[in-house]
Amino acid sequence: MVKKKLQSIRGIHDGLPQEVKKWRFIEDTARKVFASYAFSEVRLPILEPTELFVRSVGEKTDIVSKEMYAFEDQGGDSICLRPEGTAGAVRAYLQAGLTRSGAQRWFYMGAMFRRERPQKGRLRQFQQIGAEYFGTSGPVEDAEILGMAQTFLDTLGIEQTRLEINTLGCSSCRPDYRATLLAFLETKKEALCSTCHDRMGSNPMRVLDCKVQTCQAALPDAPEMLSHLCAPCDEHFTGLKQGLAALAVQYAVNPRIVRGLDYYNRTAFEFITDQLGAQGTVLAGGRYDGLVESLAGPATPAIGFAAGVERLAMLLPEPNDNTLDIAVVALGEAAQAYALQQAAALRAQGLSVLHCGGGSAKRQFKTADRERARFVVTIGEDEMQENMLMLKNLNSGEQQKVTLTQVFNIVG
């Protein structure tokens, strides 16, 4: 019987060395930038109670109704692989009893799971980096977290993005707007797609960002939240724009940014690129002042964002993989043990070193070449006796006999 080779699950990718180099760069940059804004890293569970997302993200959303990997465990509990990070962060924040400990600034990174139709840049297991700022309601914090997101993208060297912001109002001004919007949508109903008909019953604002052409064509005159804001929401939005101006963060107001999840209010934003086709959002978030309360906590304002790591990686240049400092070539059996020691001593100086494994000199030099080492250290009987190393710069071809301690000055 022929054994069948097993494949990874559809829409779930392996992170191989070149890709992981980019992920690491993105993660390291996030840690550095977010720490400079006094955000602390948290590591939260991948498995959560299914009910957490039903109550926060919303039962009627695509994420919860169609895309969650939810199942009953052996004890009969309904659990799921987290489809996003914010709900779990809020749960952890409440569970740790931090609601009276002043503002909390958290960031996280890790795998999320959604059983979406696989397509370019949309995976079923994907990684997100997110930040959540609990316990502050002002537009100043909104501006600052947007500034942090912008700095993160800038530090990554991703320049081809634009920031679009909107306001989604609050529980006092949105119901009126919703009714006005719904009345307008009723007059356009025939032109709208069947998904939008469903949205009219659940979350009519989501009709505004429908990607279907005929829907967009029916909407240019749709009423906008912006002209239906209550005074506090209007003030908040003005404050955000002033903050962004003070930080010299470029933005455009886009009244069609509504965010897919039900728990957002007031500030909503997306960083968008044209480099990834139709699904151009690389980092998105917003304010969610009602979420903590809806998960049975005390009223706590909060704002956050998340970015897809694989999508950010698609915007980065191929990493320079010339990370090997030295390849060690040992000439003859007698030099092997000595070469092992020298390689270890060079690593102890902080250099990355590959021992080419012995065998013929030709094979070892070939290895050094393939691994794109910057330098080759050759060790033969002469070098052993003199306690020296032959060091060759593979770029310039320059070669010199040096002591172990001199190597670091030249290579490091």
Ligand SMILES: [Zn+2]
């Ligand atoms: Zn309002």
Ligand SMILES: [Zn+2]
């Ligand atoms: Zn539609």
